[in-house]
Amino acid sequence: MNEQVLKRNNVKVIGKGEKTLVFIHGYGCDQSMWRLITPAFEENYQVVLLDLVGCGKSDEKAYDYDKYSTLQGYTDDLLEVCEALELKNVTLVGHSISGNISILASIIRKDIFDNLILICPSPRFINTKNYHGGFDQTDIDDLIEALDSNYLGWSKAISPVIMGNPEKPELALELEESFCDNNPQIAKHFAKVTFFCDNRKDLEKVDIKTLIIQCAEDNLAALTVGEFVHSKITGSELTVLNTNGHCPHLSNPNETIQAMKQFLLY
Amino acid sequence: MESKFKINYEELYNTAPCGYICSQPDGKIIEVNNRFLEFTGYKRAEVIERKNIVDFLTKAGNIQYDSSFVVILKLQGAVREFSFFFVRKDQTRIPVLVNSVEIKNKIGESLFIQTTVFDISQRKNFENQLIIARNKSAKLTEELLELNKELESFAHIAAHDLKAPILDIEGHFEYIQDKLPSDNQETTESVKYIHESIKQFKNTIEGLTAALRIKSIQATSERLDLNKIIADLSPKFLAKVLALKGTYEADLGERLIVQGSEVFVRSVLQNIVGNSIKYHSDQRPLKIQVICKAERDFICITVKDNGEGIDLELYKDKVFGKFNRFNSTLEGSGMGLHITKKMVEQMNGKIYLESKLNEGTSILIKLRKGDET
Numbered sequence: 001m002n003e004q005v006l007k008r009n010n011v012k013v014i015g016k017g018e019k020t021l022v023f024i025h026g027y028g029c030d031q032s033m034w035r036l037i038t039p040a041f042e043e044n045y046q047v048v049l050l051d052l053v054g055c056g057k058s059d060e061k062a063y064d065y066d067k068y069s070t071l072q073g074y075t076d077d078l079l080e081v082c083e084a085l086e087l088k089n090v091t092l093v094g095h096s097i098s099g100n101i102s103i104l105a106s107i108i109r110k111d112i113f114d115n116l117i118l119i120c121p122s123p124r125f126i127n128t129k130n131y132h133g134g135f136d137q138t139d140i141d142d143l144i145e146a147l148d149s150n151y152l153g154w155s156k157a158i159s160p161v162i163m164g165n166p167e168k169p170e171l172a173l174e175l176e177e178s179f180c181d182n183n184p185q186i187a188k189h190f191a192k193v194t195f196f197c198d199n200r201k202d203l204e205k206v207d208i209k210t211l212i213i214q215c216a217e218d219n220l221a222a223l224t225v226g227e228f229v230h231s232k233i234t235g236s237e238l239t240v241l242n243t244n245g246h247c248p249h250l251s252n253p254n255e256t257i258q259a260m261k262q263f264l265l266y
Numbered sequence: 267m268e269s270k271f272k273i274n275y276e277e278l279y280n281t282a283p284c285g286y287i288c289s290q291p292d293g294k295i296i297e298v299n300n301r302f303l304e305f306t307g308y309k310r311a312e313v314i315e316r317k318n319i320v321d322f323l324t325k326a327g328n329i330q331y332d333s334s335f336v337v338i339l340k341l342q343g344a345v346r347e348f349s350f351f352f353v354r355k356d357q358t359r360i361p362v363l364v365n366s367v368e369i370k371n372k373i374g375e376s377l378f379i380q381t382t383v384f385d386i387s388q389r390k391n392f393e394n395q396l397i398i399a400r401n402k403s404a405k406l407t408e409e410l411l412e413l414n415k416e417l418e419s420f421a422h423i424a425a426h427d428l429k430a431p432i433l434d435i436e437g438h439f440e441y442i443q444d445k446l447p448s449d450n451q452e453t454t455e456s457v458k459y460i461h462e463s464i465k466q467f468k469n470t471i472e473g474l475t476a477a478l479r480i481k482s483i484q485a486t487s488e489r490l491d492l493n494k495i496i497a498d499l500s501p502k503f504l505a506k507v508l509a510l511k512g513t514y515e516a517d518l519g520e521r522l523i524v525q526g527s528e529v530f531v532r533s534v535l536q537n538i539v540g541n542s543i544k545y546h547s548d549q550r551p552l553k554i555q556v557i558c559k560a561e562r563d564f565i566c567i568t569v570k571d572n573g574e575g576i577d578l579e580l581y582k583d584k585v586f587g588k589f590n591r592f593n594s595t596l597e598g599s600g601m602g603l604h605i606t607k608k609m610v611e612q613m614n615g616k617i618y619l620e621s622k623l624n625e626g627t628s629i630l631i632k633l634r635k636g637d638e639t
Binding site for chain 2: 026027028029032033035036096135136139140142143145146147148149150195218219220243244245246247250251
């Protein structure tokens with residue numbers, strides 16, 4: 001059972017330490033998006049990496065369209081992974097939509113989770129009355145359609161030419177094999193689940209120490225969204241990095257690491 | 267000889283048939299070529315150091331850019347053939363394909379991003395049609411699978427529900443048969459006719475059941491020693507052929523390994539040689555030849571007979587169909603060749619038939635070659 005769970009989510013455990021960091025990637029990619037920041041934690045933490053089912057090298061056969069039609073399916077998987085590894089004193093690090101998954105998990109098992117680190121989280125992407133998520137329904141419909149175009153030559157576009165990386169030839173090899181290489185049908189379904197989610201009401205239920213890392217300019221999760229999350233999670237900290245985009249762990253790994261370390265110290 | 271053209275790189279850059287963008291790692295644009303300005307409708311001063319690449323994207327494009335494009339670019343150093351819509355100054359959209367590479371200094375720091383933008387308006391029409399066609403075919407496939415499933419369950423019910431009544435009829439008929447006058451010519455004819463009909467009915471159900479069984483068995487795939495299988499079956503074939511005073515030859519040749527299911531390979535051979543025996547000609551002594559040889563990817567098994575043959579001009583499209591019989595005098599469900607073909611196909615093989623009425627039939631079966639080792 002345990003082995004099955006770990007295989008299903010392509011779980012990798014590295015590093016050493018009493019405390020554990022579990023990294024959960026967001027929509028559109030897989031665990032490889034953490035590779036610029038995990039080395040900084042391997043010395044003092046056990047680092048757990050996983051691919052959400054349907055992404056990366058997870059077991060695609062485990063993708064059940066009913067189960068993963070809400071974030072609860074992913075949350076259950078995350079909890080199963082933590083249970084399979086018998087983790088305690090865990091800090092969940094969730095990017096974007098996986099911030100929501102981390103929040104849901106932390107509400108269910110307060111006993112095993114110490115901290116939440118939410119990187120560019122968004123409890124809801126769609127604008128509603130009195131809430132600015134940043135997107136309208138039609139934008140998301142456009143996205144679903146656009147995914148068709150980018151997956152038209154799926155297998156071809158996803159095995160692009162690798163730029164040489166003389167220092168780390170093994171890196172290039174791995175990338176060539178597969179990278180953010182997600183099944184188009186699943187990617188569409190996951191896009192719908194991600195961009196139509198609404199976890200605003202869950203924010204208030206968070207009862208553990210929480211850090212929100214936010215980029216100064218982020219088109220997917222604007223600063224106002226970060227501030228909204230901050231205002232709803234009691235006692236949370238908000239760190240705004242002077243960088244733009246939605247992936248500070250890639251665009252500005254050093255500052256991201258620093259913000260995380262500072263938070264974890266106390 | 268001196269060229270009469272002077273190459274001016276700036277000129278080449280500006281007039282290239284695609285848009286060029288040079289941006290900072292965060293996407294802020296530091297240089298573009300004139301072609302890019304021309305097709306987006308902006309003035310140079312409106313773009314340089316004022317716009318970011320994302321400013322040219324739709325909202326949907328923005329999501330893809332932030333959740334996939336930059337991730338791939340950052341981790342891989344390049345992105346190829348990413349499809350976006352670029353928004354012009356007049357708010358119209360053009361479909362484009364974007365390639366980007368990250369330019370780094372010697373110590374691996376990202377300096378800037380080079381991007382080319384190709385207008386694919388014409389290609390997009392074609393692409394849209396392709397997407398529509400693909401979605402349509404996916405939908406049809408789904409419907410077809412659903413229909414097949416229904417058909418199969420219908421066949422199951424039919425096979426099952428017809429079996430009991432015909433056995434009932436048979437039983438009751440045998441019972442009353444003894445009570446019929448045996449000296450009446452007409453009655454005897456009728457009894458014979460009813461018997462044949464019952465037999466035919468049962469054969470049909472049996473064939474149907476067999477066909478369903480084949481569908482439900484997943485063909486296992488293993489390496490099989492074909493020579494061994496043929497050597498094993500041959501004595502049984504030979505006995506039947508000798509009883510008809512015919513000849514049977516199996517040319518085994520070299521050792522041949524096929525990839526497939528042993529149960530399937532055996533029943534395919536039994537069906538085909540069985541047919542040769544069943545449909546022998548009364549005009550001449552039966553002669554059956556089994557010849558095997560290896561091709562590049564396949565092992566070919568030819569079973570040749572000099573039997574009755576099939577009139578292919580009449581039955582060309584029907585030989586491998588269900589419930590088709592080409593000979594009315596002998597019993598049979600008309601399912602034999604259909605099932606045989608299904609089994610061969612389940613093993614990723616092929617089957618061909620050649621036949622001439624009153625001369626004989628030759629069947630070629632191609633099975634996947636197995637590994638030698």
